[in-house]
Amino acid sequence: MSERLKPATADEVRDCVAWAVSAREPLEVTGLGTKRGIGRPVQAAHTLDLSGLDGIVAYEPEELVLTVRAGTPVAAVEQALAEGGQEFAFEPIDYSALLGTGAGPGTVGGMLAANLAGPRRIKAGAARDHILGIHAVSGRGEIFKAGGRVVKNVTGYDLARGLAGSWGTLAVSTELTFKVLPRGETTATVAVRGLDDTAAARAMARALGSPADVSGAAHLPEDLVGSVSGAPAAGASLTALRLEGFAPSVTARIAALTELLAGAGPIETLDREASAAFWRDVRDCRPFAAQPADRAVWRVSVAPDAGARVVADLAATRDLRAFYDWGGGLVWIETDGDGDAGAADLRGGVAAHGGGHATLIRAGATLRSSVPVFEPEQAGLAALSARLKAQFDPENVLNPGRMVIGL
Secondary structure, eight states: OOEEEOOSSHHHHHHHHHHHHHHTOOEEEESSSTTTTSSSOOOOSEEEEGGGSOSEEEEEGGGTEEEEETTSBHHHHHHHHHHTTEEOTTOOOOOHHHHTOOSTTOBHHHHHHTTOOOTTHHHHOOGGGTEEEEEEEETTSOEEEEEOSSSSOOTTHHHHHHTTTSTTSSEEEEEEEEEOEEOOSEEEEEEEESOOHHHHHHHHHHHHTSTTOOSEEEEEOHHHHTTSTTOOOSSSOEEEEEEEESHHHHHHHHHHHHHHTTTTSOEEEEOHHHHHHHHHHHHTTGGGTTSOTTEEEEEEEEOTTTHHHHHHHHHTTSOEEEEEEGGGTEEEEEEEOSTTTTHHHHHHHHHHTTOEEEEEEEOOHHHHHHSOSSOOOOHHHHHHHHHHHHHHOTTOOBSTTSSSTTO
């Protein structure tokens, strides 16, 4: 008989996990369930629902530090930060539109477990780069703490970072402390029209290598421009470069960047409101959100100059659409879900063009059960991952099999 366990305190979380260990009953660890469709389907009869661990514990704007319980919705935290003129600088992606969950960006615990980031990753990093401390319960049913509440390196800092991207397979977080940063006074976007994928990668590289302090660099082919809010009229591809900060500085950098890229193609500028809407949609992969659920979506990380070649290789064998973020280093690919949804060809292409990794973000449960969702690890790294799992969760009760079969 399945059961939904909903603890309200860290001690109750410990008791739930300890029960699962003693009873040898696996747990599916969730918050608001917004990312349940990512990863292999978890084979667990019981759900550990962390949404009861809700609320901001401490927020010190002057110290740039926020402590929050793991089940707190990201949307509520971002609203509180905005009222203080601050933000999560890594602008975590909201997968709800792409996955069709409609529940918003999920919880803070899930944000770290998935190591979320957005277009500003090229400048600010991801969730793991902003975590300062964590309280958690291991798969042994033991409470532990790592890091602290100060913006400096402290004992246990790397352990908190190490749990980022583990997708709830190592430990259950109960309380997290993050570094937060001031929001920019204004933002604008320099948009170059009409570039192909290869030329766009070169233009983005020039911009990112300039003193303009670009905080977002994305490229949308012509057929996807109309699917993003805030974008200029469709009719040509769009290569977008975001600038943030004090208004006079942004104005000066727009002029410098426009001069730098004058020969690349026609240039337009998006104002603050249009820029905010545009980068939100790029962050959340909105161009593919309205497509049928049987269309698979891949998130591919490669060298910025390799993305166009990886896409071209896969396009030779499959029907697809793609766009680029992180200066070309992140490629979102939507393709048909037939067979392996292009897994073998895509990963072969990634390996052939310098390496990287491809994650299957959206697909049905059957496909996610038969195809490695996350990039398969090389033997040495896989052995280390297995040892880490054995240390944190020896009975394999936390999200078993979500990342790798058997772990």
